[in-house]
Amino acid sequence: MDKQWYEQKKEEALHDIGVAVQLTCKLINQDDNLQNVDKKYLIEKVRTCQDASADDFKWLIHGIKCVNQNDDYLKEEQYVNTELGFGVLQSCKSMLWSLERLLDSEWVDMEGDLVITDPCYTTNEWCRGFDLDSLPLCRDTIYGDWGCATFNSDTEEEIGSFCADAGMVCVDTLENILKRKPDFLEKYGEWCRTIIKNFKGMVRFKIVCLDEQRDKVKFDTWNYEVRVEGMGVNTETGEKICFITSQTSL
Numbered sequence: 568m569d570k571q572w573y574e575q576k577k578e579e580a581l582h583d584i585g586v587a588v589q590l591t592c593k594l595i596n597q598d599d600n601l602q603n604v605d606k607k608y609l610i611e612k613v614r615t616c617q618d619a620s621a622d623d624f625k626w627l628i629h630g631i632k633c634v635n636q637n638d639d640y641l642k643e644e645q646y647v648n649t650e651l652g653f654g655v656l657q658s659c660k661s662m663l664w665s666l667e668r669l670l671d672s673e674w675v676d677m678e679g680d681l682v683i684t685d686p687c688y689t690t691n692e693w694c695r696g697f698d699l700d701s702l703p704l705c706r707d708t709i710y711g712d713w714g715c716a717t718f719n720s721d722t723e724e725e726i727g728s729f730c731a732d733a734g735m736v737c738v739d740t741l742e743n744i745l746k747r748k749p750d751f752l753e754k755y756g757e758w759c760r761t762i763i764k765n766f767k768g769m770v771r772f773k774i775v776c777l778d779e780q781r782d783k784v785k786f787d788t789w790n791y792e793v794r795v796e797g798m799g800v801n802t803e804t805g806e807k808i809c810f811i812t813s814q815t816s817l
Contacts, residue, residue: 568774568791573670576786580663587656588613594652605631613656621657665788668709672772675703678802679740681770683717683795683812684760687733689744689751705737706772708793714816717761717795720809727761728815738770738795766808768799773811 568576592610595601601609612619612627628651682689686705690697699705711734717727729736741762744751773796776782782790795812 583659587659591652621653669774674769674771678767681763681766685731686737690747716815729761765802770797
């Protein structure tokens with residue numbers, strides 16, 4: 568999704584968080600199970616701890632319960648989420664935290680034989696903490712493990728497929744991958760990767776909303792899909808190469 572969409576959604580999320588904060592503070596004030604000093608402390612935390620989750624406050628209230636030696640008023644998630652409104656507040660915060668994951672990446676200039684795959688296939692260092700930031704383009708899939716097809720954007724012809732086993736997707740050149748994993752082509756089959764030969768141009772991650780009507784009713788990151796988009800030319804033939812990917816299997 569583009570930056571204009573992101574800024575609009577961010578503004579909406581911040582407004583909803585503000586409303587949820589006021590609701591939670593009101594419910595804390597009205598709760599007869601809390602002492603006034605505890606109410607004041609909790610309200611201050613609600614207003615100042617922007618990154619705190621509902622679970623954080625559950626343990627905070629649990630600590631207050633232990634200090635007051637009161638085992639009656641805490642009902643774990645039900646008490647925190649429902650009676651004090653932290654469930655609504657957490658939902659609003661989760662939306663805000665999710666928005667950056669749905670923002671289109673910047674275009675990246677790339678040249679060579681492009682490989683679209685899960686980065687776990689491209690290195691022998693995966694289990695020892697491979698540096699994902701070293702890749703030209705890399706991110707989570709939102710969905711998890713998936714199967715995707717790569718299509719020619721102009722003709723809609725399928726030109727390849729790829730999958731994920733670590734819930735990630737990356738774009739790198741075959742040259743770079745072979746430096747890290749010389750047996751990449753032999754060890755894994757065509758099922759895990761799309762290779763676009765002799766590419767020169769720009770590539771990015773594009774996030775699309777799958778059902779706009781559903782999105783208006785309830786925001787859900789599962790309603791969005793990561794796609795790889797490229798625009799360039801074949802350096803050998805001079806022909807245009809434009810492609811887009813789409814999830815086609817679980």
